Amino acid sequence: MVTLIDGKTTAETIKAELTAEISSFTERKPGLAVIIVGDDPASHYYVNSKQKACTTVGINSFKSELAHDITKAELIEVIQSYNNDDKVDGILLQLPLPASLSADTQEIIDAISATKDVDGLTTTNLGKLLSKSKDAIEPCTPKGCMELLKRYQIEIQGKKAIVIGRSTLVGKPIALLLNNANATVVMAHSKTKNLDKEIKNADIVIAAIGKAEFIKGSLIKEGAVVIDVGINAIEVDGKRKLVGDIEFAEAQNQAEFITPVPGGVGPMTVAMLLKNTLELYQKRKSLAAR
Amino acid sequence: MVTLIDGKTTAETIKAELTAEISSFTERKPGLAVIIVGDDPASHYYVNSKQKACTTVGINSFKSELAHDITKAELIEVIQSYNNDDKVDGILLQLPLPASLSADTQEIIDAISATKDVDGLTTTNLGKLLSKSKDAIEPCTPKGCMELLKRYQIEIQGKKAIVIGRSTLVGKPIALLLNNANATVVMAHSKTKNLDKEIKNADIVIAAIGKAEFIKGSLIKEGAVVIDVGINAIEVDGKRKLVGDIEFAEAQNQAEFITPVPGGVGPMTVAMLLKNTLELYQKRKSLAAR
Numbered sequence: 001m002v003t004l005i006d007g008k009t010t011a012e013t014i015k016a017e018l019t020a021e022i023s024s025f026t027e028r029k030p031g032l033a034v035i036i037v038g039d040d041p042a043s044h045y046y047v048n049s050k051q052k053a054c055t056t057v058g059i060n061s062f063k064s065e066l067a068h069d070i071t072k073a074e075l076i077e078v079i080q081s082y083n084n085d086d087k088v089d090g091i092l093l094q095l096p097l098p099a100s101l102s103a104d105t106q107e108i109i110d111a112i113s114a115t116k117d118v119d120g121l122t123t124t125n126l127g128k129l130l131s132k133s134k135d136a137i138e139p140c141t142p143k144g145c146m147e148l149l150k151r152y153q154i155e156i157q158g159k160k161a162i163v164i165g166r167s168t169l170v171g172k173p174i175a176l177l178l179n180n181a182n183a184t185v186v187m188a189h190s191k192t193k194n195l196d197k198e199i200k201n202a203d204i205v206i207a208a209i210g211k212a213e214f215i216k217g218s219l220i221k222e223g224a225v226v227i228d229v230g231i232n233a234i235e236v237d238g239k240r241k242l243v244g245d246i247e248f249a250e251a252q253n254q255a256e257f258i259t260p261v262p263g264g265v266g267p268m269t270v271a272m273l274l275k276n277t278l279e280l281y282q283k284r285k286s287l288a289a290r
Numbered sequence: 291m292v293t294l295i296d297g298k299t300t301a302e303t304i305k306a307e308l309t310a311e312i313s314s315f316t317e318r319k320p321g322l323a324v325i326i327v328g329d330d331p332a333s334h335y336y337v338n339s340k341q342k343a344c345t346t347v348g349i350n351s352f353k354s355e356l357a358h359d360i361t362k363a364e365l366i367e368v369i370q371s372y373n374n375d376d377k378v379d380g381i382l383l384q385l386p387l388p389a390s391l392s393a394d395t396q397e398i399i400d401a402i403s404a405t406k407d408v409d410g411l412t413t414t415n416l417g418k419l420l421s422k423s424k425d426a427i428e429p430c431t432p433k434g435c436m437e438l439l440k441r442y443q444i445e446i447q448g449k450k451a452i453v454i455g456r457s458t459l460v461g462k463p464i465a466l467l468l469n470n471a472n473a474t475v476v477m478a479h480s481k482t483k484n485l486d487k488e489i490k491n492a493d494i495v496i497a498a499i500g501k502a503e504f505i506k507g508s509l510i511k512e513g514a515v516v517i518d519v520g521i522n523a524i525e526v527d528g529k530r531k532l533v534g535d536i537e538f539a540e541a542q543n544q545a546e547f548i549t550p551v552p553g554g555v556g557p558m559t560v561a562m563l564l565k566n567t568l569e570l571y572q573k574r575k576s577l578a579a580r
Contacts, residue, residue, distance in 0.1 A: 127417030182481040191472040
């Protein structure tokens with residue numbers, strides 16, 4: 001019998017935990033600044049859900065909506081003013097940036113102060129992830145995947161895991177986190193030969209490629225754990241539908257645990273954003289108390 | 291027929307290339323500062339070979355030999371004075387540090403200016419490696435492995451590679467570089483189950499664990515490429531002998547290409563140190579010219 005990994009309920013549980021913790025803060029509340037550039041509807045939708053989630057748990061949120069043709073220098077100035085703003089514990093730059101800025105994405109992210117890097121995507125923090133520093137902030141989506149495995153008490157040590165997709169934002173950090181948790185990780189990608197065989201051999205399959213139902217569900221090994229990071233919009237009978245990178249209908253017949261799309265990793269990304277905001281808040285507080 | 295990957299000769303070729311290039315510099319020559327703490331004979335031997343190699347190619351080298359009980363603060367002060375020294379383009383902290391400092395290794399490495407990080411081991415540089423930044427300095431031993439594959443025209447794209455060992459200094463950076471070169475990489479380690487099977491499936495085997503002949507040569511797939519990073523001293527009939535992490539005698543019957551130990555990766559590490567020093571020199575020069 002397959003167990004559905006319910007990211008939505010898990011995220012609600014985490015939010016309840018955070019709410020309880022934050023409600024006990026008598027002084028200032030944690031603060032998250034969100035920066036969004038341009039008018040991509042999906043990005044605005046995500047940013048709004050993130051702000052709404054902040055409100056729910058008692059985190060103040062601040063938003064800068066910037067014109068799509070803002071210059072790099074202007075954008076970095078906005079980031080820096082949040083760096084210097086004591087009300088702000090975490091700074092989130094909503095990605096992707098518009099085409100005119102996208103080549104400079106990493107440089108712009110690196111303008112975020114290491115102490116406010118809520119998404120864990122600055123170069124310094126990625127380095128900390130690689131060197132397994134205790135000080136590292138785990139990027140939200142990878143952390144959300146790990147938290148799901150943890151809350152469903154899925155053993156990782158010694159397991160063979162495959163991560164399909166090698167982006168700096170998702171694939172590579174997940175591979176490192178799984179490696180740190182003592183899985184044997186295969187990093188697969190578009191140039192991988194025999195991808196089918198690699199998937200068939202994996203106890204844990206993590207898909208982060210962004211291609212609708214790209215991975216055949218029949219490839220999943222019986223009893224495997226499937227975490228689908230992809231959220232892709234397709235049309236079925238003229239209606240818009242969200243699907244993952246893996247054929248869910250088939251995969252659920254093979255897997256022991258599987259995340260649905262939507263309602264799997266997606267809500268966890270937001271929950272981990274809140275959790276990271278709280279972590280940064282507490283770090284700043286303990287630094288200030290020294 | 292197996293081809294021996296001759297790291298010694300390849301390193302000599304690279305040194306000749308560097309010598310030719312550096313001899314054309316009419317102003318100042320590149321400079322490398324080497325810092326060694328304590329009196330470990332092997333470390334002193336390595337540092338001396340590195341300085342000798344510098345002299346050969348026309349790089350100035352400076353050495354600080356520090357007492358084993360130096361404090362972290364004092365050591366960082368030495369690093370900082372090299373950071374501020376215009377004659378110095380690269381700073382190498384010989385590892386491992388003595389036991390009293392080893393827990394702070396990464397923090398001490400991070401005192402090296404990013405512009406002089408010749409070993410590519412600062413947190414910032416490791417992050418750049420992960421985000422595939424063009425600006426990254428590739429750590430010397432991983433870069434040496436990649437250079438051997440390149441100079442022997444061994445195709446990497448689409449190949450299945452296994453990296454055994456996941457240290458921050460060697461294993462993880464090699465895995466990232468192979469991934470960047472479009473191999474499908476398995477990151478294996480002491481908690482890996484079925485390691486034998488994983489090795490048997492690999493087209494490229496990279497061993498970086500530091501255990502004498504830990505990997506049975508018979509596990510190597512026929513026609514595979516074997517890169518042995520390990521250098522371990524053992525005793526045979528009362529005589530000291532250096533061996534790798536892989537049983538060479540057996541492995542050479544299976545492999546298409548194989549590195550010997552010694553004379554494989556070892557000399558390449560030094561050659562890449564020289565190459566990185568030159569790269570940093572040229573970067574500083576072009577920055578100064580702006």
